[in-house]
Amino acid sequence: MRDVERKKNQLYLVVCILTFLSTSRLVCGSPPVIHDLLLTVSVDENTETLTTIETFSVSDPDGDSVSCNLAGGLALFNLNSASAPSYAIKVLSNSAGFNYDSTPSYTLSVTCTDTNGESMSASLQTNQAPTITDPPSAVQISENTVALTSLYTLTVTDPENDAMYCNLTHVNPDSTSFAMWIAVSTDYSFYLLAGQNLDYGTIPMYTLRFACSDSWGTSTSTLIVEITPNKYPVFSNLPGTATRSASTTIIGTSIFTVTATDLDNSALTYSIEASDPSTSIFQINSVTGVVTNTQHLKYVLVSVYYLTIKVTDGKDSTNGTLTISLTNVNTAPTIQNLDSSISVLETTASGSAIYTLDIVDPNAGDNVTTSYSVSPADKSSLFSFDSTTYKLSLSSTLDYETQSSFTIKFTVTDGKASSGPYTLTITVIDENEACSFDRSTYFTSAYEASSGLGPMDPAFIVSDPDNGDTYTLSIQASASGSSDYFKIDSSSGIITFAVDYDVDLGAYPSNATLIVICTDHGLAKGTATVSVSIYDANDNAPNFAQTGYIIYSSQYTAPGDVIGTMNATDIDSGDNDKITYTWTAQTGGSTYYQLTANGRISVVKDLSDLSYGQSYRFLVQAVDHGNPALTGTTTVDIIYREATTTTTTATTTTTKAPTFFDYPANIAMVVLMCLMGLALLLLLAYCLFKYCKTPGDCNMNCCKTPTKRSVAPTKPNTKKTPFDFWNETNDTNFKSKPFSGKPYTSETSIPMPSPAQ
Structure with a gap:
């Protein structure tokens, strides 16, 4: 075993x-x-x-x-x-x-x-859990208990004498105020922990659930903890009355001693909760309950005081009333015509008396003095008071916009007692004052734009000394000739164009001066000057005078020679009218000619390998410097031709007027027509040949040998006239302008812009 x-x-x-x-x-x-x-x-x-x-x-x-x-x-x-x-x-x-x-x-x-x-x-069971001797149905503890306190000692046995342990499993309502542990040997005790704040009014009862267990099982039970309420303290001598002479009761005199008892034997504390009328001249010792005065009672003005005394045991309190009756009480001087209110114009002159006090003291022989305070305190210098005549006067003029009202408090005293403060309310009457701008001159700017656009904000800051006053803004019409060109928002002060504003070609001025007016509700006005700068907008593209130009070069033109200058115009101003020129070769020629950014067309290569009449076309772009940049275009045809005379000046290049065959297209057309004519002649010859070979009804045979005829020869012209292809006298086609039928009367001069120097 x-x-x-x-x-x-x-x-x-x-x-x-x-x-x-x-x-x-x-x-x-x-x-x-x-x-x-x-x-x-x-x-x-x-x-x-x-x-x-x-x-x-x-x-x-x-x-x-x-x-x-x-x-x-x-x-x-x-x-x-x-x-x-x-x-x-x-x-x-x-x-x-x-x-x-x-x-x-x-x-x-x-x-x-x-x-x-x-x-x-x-049924039966092999072993038994611990046995709990039933605790009492409830134990009681005062809500005033704050020390560690044993509530109940539990008796627990085990039939088999097994090792066991007990513990507190739950508290209802939930709380950490209770604990359970072994007190002596195997006896378990319930405790109220120290420093707990029990409150009968909130939780009058707790249920403690606990369990005892050995290795075989567990037994449970409950213990009810009832909270007993605190017992209120009770006054022994209140309500009570104390009588004293006001003229002889010095400071610190014991006037009355309050006593009270408490059935819980708790320490008691006394205090004065209220006084009717309200005063601070009485105090009570919180431990002894002795009531004393904090000043000589000759200064008091009331003959009866009702003090509410409170005594507390730390948990609950009781109130009682102590009546203090005073004899030989002084009467304080008074001001009979305050509290009151008056109104004063802000233009009232300095030194003017605005109010007189009516002061009364029933006690003959008392020396009455008066003190006063002004609110706001920093405006005290605006007023003065005559202590002999009791008159309040102005030391300076008032300003409604700075301060619209004042409160003056007066206190009178006879040396023993005072009365007050009495209140005099002064309301300042406003007089309308003009609005004003924070600056005399403003500056603003915008780009030219259509009517209603071009918003300009000069950032007006307008003030009006009259509090809460409103104003409107307008432009003075007669201020300048430009006034009609602009309009202004009466509230925001935003200025816009009243016309389609365009500074190009001087249509409207680039600078304008406006007089802006603020007008308050009382029609008082203030003015400011606005200097407006209007900038040119890039709204016009560069423009060429012609849609196309013809420039000639000849056998006399050498590399580096300027043969023409492009000149576009832009009616904008500033950077918007500055122009840069570029071109694109449409039919070649870029190896022979170049265009500089300033518009000069020059020869860059020897032209001797060109054929007379050969031409090149370029698309020229004139781009201004605006943002965004705008572009104008034209075409330039450069024709290489034989020149008989060439006159070049600083401003104009002059050549003979172009003839029909100066245009390559015309030459190509003539060649094509000649080829077509030759083809028709060949076709006609073929038809005649066929016709002659075939006899017809007319008995005509074109192929017969013709009868020989003698013809006297003519003398040939042995004088040869040299043929000049480019000489207009050799071809009647050059007697008129191509496709016009109008003869040339003289050589035509084509003016060109002078090269840039």
Whole structure:
């Protein structure tokens, strides 16, 4: 046997809860009753065979015969009925051995049935959890408790003397104010922890749930903790009354001693909660309850004071009333005609009296003095007060826009008592003042644009001394000749064009001066000058005078010679009218001629390999320097021709007027027409030949040999006239302009812009 582990290896025998078995027939009577069956038993895993582990007896209220049987236990247990109605539960066989590790418990069901089929079942358990001696239904603790306090000591036992432990499992409502631990030996105690703020009004009761456990099971129970409310302190001598002479009661005199009791024996604290009328001339000692005065009572003005005294035990408080009656009380001087209000024009002259005080003191012989304060304080210098005549006067003129109202508070005193402050409210009456600009001159600019566009914001800042006054903006029409060209938004001050503004060719000025007027609701006005600069917009492309130009070069033109200058015009101004020239060769020629950025056309290569009449066409672009840049275009035809005379000046290149055959297209056309004519002649000859070879009705044979005729020869012209292809006298085609039918009367001079120097 393993004695050390025997307790650890004990087996549970768990028997089911009492259950009435259902029957298939209705029987009148009572079921058997099982007596003295323990709920739990312990079985050591080394228990010997036929050891009795439990006995019980059975009776039947109806006297019926009863038989019992045992179920469960894997045939390890036996129900011995030899001594019925007493029965014994024994270990039948332990040959296989109990093993706690593999089977820690067994469930045995004992069922007893009488002859009527009525039955009763019972169960038992191998071991028991700790036993908790039921705590009282409730324990009480005062809500004033703040120290560590034991609430209840719990008695817990274990039938098997197993090791056990207890712990607090839950507090309802949830709280951390309670704890549970071993007080002495195995006794567990419940505690209220120190420093807890119990409040009967909020939570009057807590339920503490706890559990005690051994290695076999757990038992639970509850403890109710009732919070008892605090007991209010009670005054012993309030309401109460104290009487003193105001003229002789010096500062710090004990006027009354308040006393109170508390059933909880809590420390008491006294205080003055209120005074009617309100005053701070009385105080109370918070511990002793002694009421004293904080100043000589000759300064007071009231004969009766009602003090509300509060006493508290730290949790609850009680209020009581102390009445203090004073005799020989002084009467303070007063101002009879305040509080009041007056209105003063902001143009009222400095030194003017605006108000006179009416001061009364019932106590004859008192010396009355007056003090005053002005709000706002930084405006105090605007007023003065005569302490003899009691007149308030202006020391300076007022300004409604700076300060529209003042509050002056007066206090009068006879040296013992004072009254006030009394209030005089002064309202300043406004007079309209003109609006004004923050600057005398503004500057703004825009690009030329259409009417309604070109917004310009001079960033006007307009102020008006009259608080809350509004104003409108306008342009003075007669200020300048440019006034009609602009308009202004009366609220924002944004200036736009009133016309389609264009500075090109001087249509409108590039600079304008405007007078802008602000007008307030009272028609007072202020003015400012606005200098407007209008910049040219690049709205015009460069323009050539002709859609095409013809320039000639000749056998006399050498590389580097300037043969023409392009000259486009742009009516814009500034960078917008600066022009750069480029060209694109459309029919070649870029190896012979070039165009510079400033418009000069010059020869870059010897022209001797060209044929007379050969021409090249270029597309010329004139691009201005605006943003975005605009472009004008034209064409230039450069014709290489034989020159008889060439006159070149600084400004003009003059050549003979072009003839029909100066144009390559005309030459090509003539060649094509000649080829077509030759083809027609050949066709006609062929037709005649065919006709002559075939005799017809006319009996004409064109192929006959003609009759010889003698013709006298003429004398040939031996004088040869040299043929000049380019001489107009050799061809009647040159007697008129190509395709016009109009003869030339003289050579035509084509003016060209002078080359840039």
